[in-house]
Amino acid sequence: MTLNMKSLTLSASLGLLALPAAAAEEVKIGVPSWTGAQAIAHLLGAVVETRIGGSVEYVPGNNATIFQAMDQGKGDIDVHPDVWLPNQQSFTQKYVDEAGTVTLSSNPYEGNQGFCVSKNFGEANNITDIADLGRPDVAALMDSDGNGRGEMWIGAPGWASANVNEVKVRDYGLLDFIEPVRAEESVKTARIKDSIAKDEGYAFYCYKPHAVWYMFDVEMLSEPTFDPEKYVMVQPSDDPDWYEKSTVASKDALKDVQIAWSNSLADRSPAIAEFFANFQVTADDVSAFAFEISANGRDPSEVALEWIDANPDRVDAWLGL
Numbered sequence: 294m295t296l297n298m299k300s301l302t303l304s305a306s307l308g309l310l311a312l313p314a315a316a317a318e319e320v321k322i323g324v325p326s327w328t329g330a331q332a333i334a335h336l337l338g339a340v341v342e343t344r345i346g347g348s349v350e351y352v353p354g355n356n357a358t359i360f361q362a363m364d365q366g367k368g369d370i371d372v373h374p375d376v377w378l379p380n381q382q383s384f385t386q387k388y389v390d391e392a393g394t395v396t397l398s399s400n401p402y403e404g405n406q407g408f409c410v411s412k413n414f415g416e417a418n419n420i421t422d423i424a425d426l427g428r429p430d431v432a433a434l435m436d437s438d439g440n441g442r443g444e445m446w447i448g449a450p451g452w453a454s455a456n457v458n459e460v461k462v463r464d465y466g467l468l469d470f471i472e473p474v475r476a477e478e479s480v481k482t483a484r485i486k487d488s489i490a491k492d493e494g495y496a497f498y499c500y501k502p503h504a505v506w507y508m509f510d511v512e513m514l515s516e517p518t519f520d521p522e523k524y525v526m527v528q529p530s531d532d533p534d535w536y537e538k539s540t541v542a543s544k545d546a547l548k549d550v551q552i553a554w555s556n557s558l559a560d561r562s563p564a565i566a567e568f569f570a571n572f573q574v575t576a577d578d579v580s581a582f583a584f585e586i587s588a589n590g591r592d593p594s595e596v597a598l599e600w601i602d603a604n605p606d607r608v609d610a611w612l613g614l
Contacts (some may be wrong), residue, residue, distance in 0.1 A: 299430070302367065305453055307522050310311045310504045312318075317347065317348065317454065317564045318341070318345055318347030318348070318476060318564050318565050319347050319349070319350075319371075319513065319565075319578055320337075320338075320341055320347060320348075320349055320350075320370075320371045320372065320373050320558065320562055320565050321350045321351075321352050321360070321368060321369065321370050321371050321560055321562075322337055322338055322349060322350070322351050322352065322370075322374060322524075323352055323353075323354050323358075323359035323363075323370040323371075323373050324351050324352060324353050324354070324374070324378070325354065325355060325356065325359070325372065325373075325374075325375060326353075326355070326451075326477060326478060327351075327373055327375070327449070327452075327478055327581040328350065328448050328504055328586055328587050329502055329503060329579045329580075329582070329583050330374050330375035331586065331593055331594050332579060332582030332583050332593055333374040333375050333552070333574065333579065333582070333596045334351060334374040334375075334593075334601075335351070335593035335594050335596070336574070336582070336597040336601075337374060337550065337572065337599065338351065338594070338597070339358055339481070339594060339597035339598050339601055340568065340597075340601060340608060340611065340612075341422065341565055341568070342609060343598070343601060344601075344612060345565060345612070347562065347565055351416040351475070352370050353371070355450075355451035355452075356372060356373070356381055356384060356402060356452075356453060357374045357384070357451070357530065358370070358542075360373065360381075360384040360387075360388050360395065360553075362391070362555075363388065363394065363553065363554065363555035364388045364395060364555070365394075365395060365572070366555050366556065366557030367557075368555075368557070369434075369564075369583070370377040371390075371553060371554055371555050371557075371558050371565075372552060372553065372554040372555070372569060373553045373554070374552050375550060375552070376397065376479055376550065376551055376552065376553045377404055377453075377454070377548050377549075377550050378401075378548060378549045378550070378551075379546070379548070380452075380453040380457065380525075380548065383453070384530070385397055385553070387530075389553065393554050393556070394555065394557075395553050395554065395555060395556060396553060396554055396555075396556055396569075396570075397551060397553045398457070398551035398552045398553065398569065398570070398572065398573075398580070399550035399551075400463045400551060400571075400572065400573035401473050401550055401551040401575075402549075402551070402575050402576045402578075402579065403548065403549070403550070403578065404467075404501065404502070404547065404548035404549070404550045405500060405501045405513075405546055405547055405575055406454060406498070406499075406500040406545045406548065407498075407499060407500070407513040407514060407516060407544065407545070407547075408423055408426075408445070408458075408496055408499065408513070408514050408516070409496065409497055409498075409499035409505070409511045409512060409513050409514065410494075410495065410496050410497075410500055410511065410512060410514065410555050410590060411485070411488065411489050411495070411510065411512075412510040412511060412512050413489065413492070413510070414434075414488070414493075414494050414495065414511050415514075416569070417526065418431055418434065418494070419429070420514070421514060421515060422515045422516070423465055423467075423514045423515065423516045424465065424466075424498055424601065426443070426445065426471055426514075427449050427465070427466060427467045427469075427470045427471070427472065429470065429573060431443065431470075431494065432471060432488065432495070433472035433497060433500060434494030435471075435493075435494040435496060437493070440472065442469075442470060442471055442472040443470060443471055443494065443496070443498040444471075444472050444474050444495070445462070445471050445472070445473060445474065445495075445497060445498075445607045446474050446475075446476060446480075446481040446484065446496075446497040446498055447459055447462065447473045447474065447475060447498050448475060448498050448597040449475060449476065449477050449478055450475050450476075450477075452603060453498075453528055454498065455475055455498070455541075455543055456526070456528060456529060456536075457526055457535070457545070458473065458498050459473050460536065460539045460540070460541040461542070464540060464541055464542040465483045465496040465542065469564065471496075472496075477508050479499075482505070482508070482587065484497070485497065485509055485511070485517065486503070486509070489509060489510075499513060501576060501580065501585055502576040502577065502578075502579040502580035502583065503587075504580065504583035504584040504586065505581060505587075506583075506589055507582065507583075507584035507588060508588045516543065516544035517544060518543060518544060519540065519543050519544045519545065519546045520542075520543040523540065523541070523543040524541050524542075524543050524545070525538075525539060525540045525541070525545075526539050526541055526573050527539045537603045551586055552569060552572060554566065554569050561611075567613065568611055568612055571611045571612070571613060572609065572611050578600075582596055582600070589604060
């Protein structure tokens with residue numbers, strides 16, 4: 294009897310050891326280069342860590358890299374924190390609509406894109422419309438390297454919006470006067486600050502939400518009203534001859550901006566996937582986050598934790614509580 298009980302106890306112990314450990318909730322969050330995306334990425338991560346008890350890894354990457362990783366579903370990157378549509382429609386069409394490997398949130402916030410100048414530069418030179426950048430006197434004031442064309446930042450390398458803006462510069466008839474420049478956003482921010490301090494001319498791609506509206510006194514220029522017949526954009530991911538085949542001669546339509554995540558996440562970390570499905574922020578939320586990060590130099594994780602503490606009811610709603 295004693296031997297049989299010992300055998301039973303041993304068998305039970307071995308059986309418990311053989312059971313798989315409960316899978317931990319974990320997620321790898323893609324982090325694109327623009328500040329708003331960085332803010333949302335860290336807000337997602339902070340909620341996962343503090344309220345779900347999961348583990349988080351932040352993975353820098355551009356749009357193509359993040360979407361490809363989500364499509365593969367191996368957990369290399371699980372979520373894109375800031376998908377702008379229709380800017381990134383080539384990616385959502387490929388992976389959300391066609392492949393069916395990525396889920397797009399149904400809770401977007403509104404984005405607005407255009408071109409800006411500092412208020413002082415605009416008022417001093419009567420610059421109110423995008424066409425004003427094609428005036429020789431304005432272009433000369435924006436020419437910092439003496440090559441005969443004024444520089445205008447159109448976005449960072451890898452941004453779909455930068456491709457749109459490059460076509461716009463051409464189709465607005467500005468190429469003889471304006472040199473489209475691609476650089477990281479930090480370069481643009483430093484140049485805005487420097488141009489205002491030195492009372493120099495500078496124009497740049499701008500969008501809402503963004504910290505720039507809190508950091509500097511800038512104004513968005515008017516453009517021809519959005520016209521789908523004058524807005525035919527082919528992205529490089531769709532055709533190597535995208536520049537020649539595109540025509541963009543009107544303002545962008547207002548954007549839907551949301552998160553997207555790999556469908557495989559629901560099996561690997563179901564609580565996190567459910568949270569992502571409920572997640573929703575406003576444009577004002579993102580602008581305020583971006584300002585704290587860009588202008589005040591604060592750590593994104595610190596800002597996210599502070600926001601969570603101040604907005605428990607909204608976080609509870611995301612978690613279905």
